Amino acid sequence: MKTTIYYFTGTGNSLKIAKDLEEKLEECELIPIAKVWEDDDLASSSEKVGFIFPLYYAGLPKIVYDFLSKIELGKSNYFFAVITNAGDINNTPLQQIETILNAKSKTLSAGFFIMMPNNYIIGYDVHSEARQKEFFEEANKKIESIHKTVETNEKNLGKDIFEKRRIKSEKFNKGFRDNVYRYDKSFYAEDTCTSCGICVKVCPVNNITLEEGIPQWEHKCQQCLACINFCPEKCIQFGDKTLKTQRYHHPEITVKDIINQKN
Numbered sequence: 001m002k003t004t005i006y007y008f009t010g011t012g013n014s015l016k017i018a019k020d021l022e023e024k025l026e027e028c029e030l031i032p033i034a035k036v037w038e039d040d041d042l043a044s045s046s047e048k049v050g051f052i053f054p055l056y057y058a059g060l061p062k063i064v065y066d067f068l069s070k071i072e073l074g075k076s077n078y079f080f081a082v083i084t085n086a087g088d089i090n091n092t093p094l095q096q097i098e099t100i101l102n103a104k105s106k107t108l109s110a111g112f113f114i115m116m117p118n119n120y121i122i123g124y125d126v127h128s129e130a131r132q133k134e135f136f137e138e139a140n141k142k143i144e145s146i147h148k149t150v151e152t153n154e155k156n157l158g159k160d161i162f163e164k165r166r167i168k169s170e171k172f173n174k175g176f177r178d179n180v181y182r183y184d185k186s187f188y189a190e191d192t193c194t195s196c197g198i199c200v201k202v203c204p205v206n207n208i209t210l211e212e213g214i215p216q217w218e219h220k221c222q223q224c225l226a227c228i229n230f231c232p233e234k235c236i237q238f239g240d241k242t243l244k245t246q247r248y249h250h251p252e253i254t255v256k257d258i259i260n261q262k263n
């Protein structure tokens with residue numbers, strides 16, 4: 001395979017970008033990080049390797065950080081990253097990837113940010129449908145230019161991107177990664193829960209179980225917010241932060257698509 005794209009997604013924004021890019025690139029396969037990150041013999045044999053994932057706490061999601069640290073990339077020579085976000089753009093995730101790749105004697109060739117609708121409903125409410133449409137239109141244009149860059153092995157990252165490090169962002173992200181497993185303590189299901197099990201199925205790291213039909217969170221959370229956003233009854237809450245917020249998932253990404261990332 002010429003290009004392999006490894007992706008991580010919670011509510012489908014990154015998966016949609018990954019699918020669109022897969023369609024455009026010649027000989028490209030998608031591999032979900034949630035499916036492979038615990039494998040012992042994790043290795044890529046493709047010439048080009050892409051990483052597509054959301055920005056979490058100014059940097060890499062923990063699962064992506066752990067996956068990148070572990071994967072063997074000896075046979076690959078061109079690396080690119082596409083980071084979806086809702087507006088908080090900084091170079092820290094690119095610097096984190098570069099540091100991990102440098103330790104494997106590799107370097108990041110290209111990096112891109114794509115703004116997508118907010119799904120972090122424990123912090124902010126979702127964008128209006130009109131604004132979401134604007135994000136999707138801009139994303140489509142961006143995918144065209146990413147495709148051209150990757151197809152021709154172009155580099156778009158100068159040294160300056162890696163030299164000016166934002167120490168505060170790195171510390172902020174490390175604090176998140178060190179503690180995220182227990183960030184699920186504020187989740188609970190309201191009485192309107194029907195015990196349908198969708199939250200259990202969409203969780204990419206199997207962090208939810210049903211005990212006598214009631215969801216329990218098992219403290220190995222990645223904070224992707226798939227559970228709270230995909231619950232059909234909208235009955236999962238995160239403390240009092242989500243009582244008034246709406247729910248979001250990418251309109252073209254289904255529950256089945258999210259479940260498939262771990263199967």
Ligand code: SF4
Nearest residue numbers: 193194196197199231
């Ligand atoms: S998805 Fe919602 S309704 Fe279904 S089991 Fe989970 S909390 Fe209950």
Ligand code: SF4
Nearest residue numbers: 203221222224225227
């Ligand atoms: S428990 Fe919810 S927020 Fe945590 S990893 Fe699973 S789906 Fe994502």
